[in-house]
Amino acid sequence: MNNKELGYLCLVLHAHLPFVRHPEYPDFLEEDWFFEAMCETYIPLLDIYERLTKEGIDFRITMSLTPPLCNMMTDPLLQERFKNYLYKRIELSEKEVIRTKNTPFYKAALMYEQRFKRIRELYEDFYNGNVLNGFKKFQDMGKLEIITCCATHGFLPLQIRKEAVNAQLKIATDDYFQKFGKMPRGIWLAECAYNPGDDYFLKSYGIRFFFLETHGILYGTPRPRYGVYAPVYCPSSVAAFGRDMESAHQVWSAEMGYPGDYRYREFYRDVGYDLDYEYIKPYLHSDGVRRNVGIKYHRITGRVPLSEKQPYDPDDAREIAAIHAGNFMFNRERQIEYLYGFLGRKPIVVSMYDAELFGHWWFEGPMFLEYLFRKIYYDQKTIRLITPMEYLSIYPDNQVVQPIMSSWGDKGYNEVWLNGSNDWIYRHLHKATERMIDLANRFYNNTNPLYERVLKQCAREVVLAQSSDWPFLMTVGTAKTYSTRRFVWHIQRFTRLWEMINAGNIDEGYLSDLEWRDNIFPNIDWRSFSTIDTEKKAK
């Protein structure tokens, strides 16, 4: 181990999508969220890890792979549909190489063809259709720390019953164990939303650390001696790592952040809109409406209308990604030197981002990460990449601080998930949760296989309704209709099952239909909603 470093950089990517899977339709628009993220973020990240490992370049990264995402990645229907999506992209990119010959777009067209073919190679030949195989591989090498998340990305501070918190954590850690063959050591609380006391549940499930927004720790009691540049222990002894705002904004900020550079790829100019309708139609959804297909030939250019965007040059963009990675590293070196002198202890700078920022929103993001890893490995000695567990093994002594309720949403608390656009959901969500708790308590000793199935499905519908994604999408106004429907459907489906149980008359056809649609968590532990199980885990 190199001990000359003055501090540590902990990169954390939060990979999450809501569970969107519609077997009842042959083709479903919102499933594209997953397919796009696979092509643009998850597989490109694995591609980087593969290349770095092959070249012997050591790196460290922490990623949350949320249970809904893991369930989608391992779902045979979505695997099959993703393959079709990918094959269509390969077909289109091959045609595009011919069509764009002798145009300024040729270089980009070639890039897409190679890129989609590499994604296919990784997906089918390397990981056998299951990308978790890839992530697991790097976790086993010690380069990647995979952490879990609340079962369906449930927003814990807006739950009024501890049974709901227990269920979100129990179902998540069970799922992690099934997917990765061991228990998770860390968790990403959905939206970094923390409610004091929930850490006792984390401890009961063997979780050693989680992440908080800056003020979650800075406003904690007592005052944190090292600010966010060292983790703190909650009274339960679970460690909380705080977000570094400086590195966050260097990447995120719309005005000053890297992704806004004029040479990077423009997200909103897509061949789905630009090309001749009959030519592009086979790559659109079956409704024939023009939408993004994921091939984009223009660069950001500047503050000009979409029609005036200039052609994208992949080589220029790559060069800028390398420059930005160098700039990011330089700033972290200066920051860590400064903090080291200021704090008298090696600081840890925790840079947390949505994984989908890298690749999906910021196309060159994965390239930026690759350059960053290379430069940190070859070009400097001030900083060392680290995972939270490695840090805690070097520094097991940390201050005890009670962090405050906080989240990483706009304004830092719960408002994004509780405002005039979505506050109506909580009356129904809490009622369904309360009814589920009552079922778990009443049927705790159930041995009837049919009731076992109904109770499992009840628990699935309740946790799906608890996803923070629905109120989030209502707030931001994108996919508002879909998110509203999803919330209402899960509440209605749960309520109908609940009524059947109370009437002692189970409609098996209806139950089977729901098991087929909402098939997340095949082995869901519905008893985790019981008061008795919750009390066991509360301290």
Add this chain to the structure above:
Amino acid sequence: MSSGKLGNDNERDANSNSLPDGYGNTEAVLLPRDPFWMFTYWEISYNTVDRLIKEIGIDNFQKSRKVIRVYKLTDNGNIEDFFDVPIVLEAKNWYINVNECGKTYECEVGLITPDGRYIGIVKTNKVMLPKSSVSDVVDEKWMSVNQEFEKLLEISGVEYIGKGSLDIAKSLAQRWEMLRAVFSRVTSFGVSSLSSQAIQKEEFKEKGFWLVADCELVVYGATVNDAKLYIGDRLIKLNPDGTFALRYALPDGDTNIPIKAISGDGSMEKGVSIKVIRETKKYE
């Protein structure tokens, strides 16, 4: 097929009105929104209303003021203070502004009869609001967690080299506030700059004598009960009798409130636009 047109599934047109208005119980719930705001929703069953009417008479019931009594609790759960927020019972939910963060609150939906008697109807759960500033508590406690995790060893009074926690926490907090101020995204119509309000209050308190005053806005009205009502571009859920009431924070400056009603069949539209100007001045 897109979600915009889902086959012949009878669930397909689900929207927020597809769920029941209530569940037939008398209950109230309190949720934390941020250091100074909470949200409460409630339901008062017909049985409860009947019981109240029997108790105090229909006339007293109708003439009584409906309020939410907001209790501020001490650390050991006793009532430290309370205040009443006038409400419309049928609104069934309300945002509540408090002036002290970091405290535990509990609310109760209640009535104040014409002769001044308070009758509580239903209490909420308790909610502890987060703080919005750096803690005054500097007593440090340290813990060592070894790899087995189960064995805990608490150490206190460990001396570390470097600056005191006060300097570090303060300078980091200032830096963070600055970054937040610079980068925070544009906020929508509603509450803004909570942290700056909190800082103002602290300043007042330090001088020994102080005054805190603020102002909020209640927008209310009524239309035909099957109409669609929009305030700004937000669809507002009407009460069953067609009334509506919303409460907003009112920042300094001009606030425009465009209100639009569209008849149930979509054939008619009416609008009312309200402009409110707030100007806050301080005197020494």
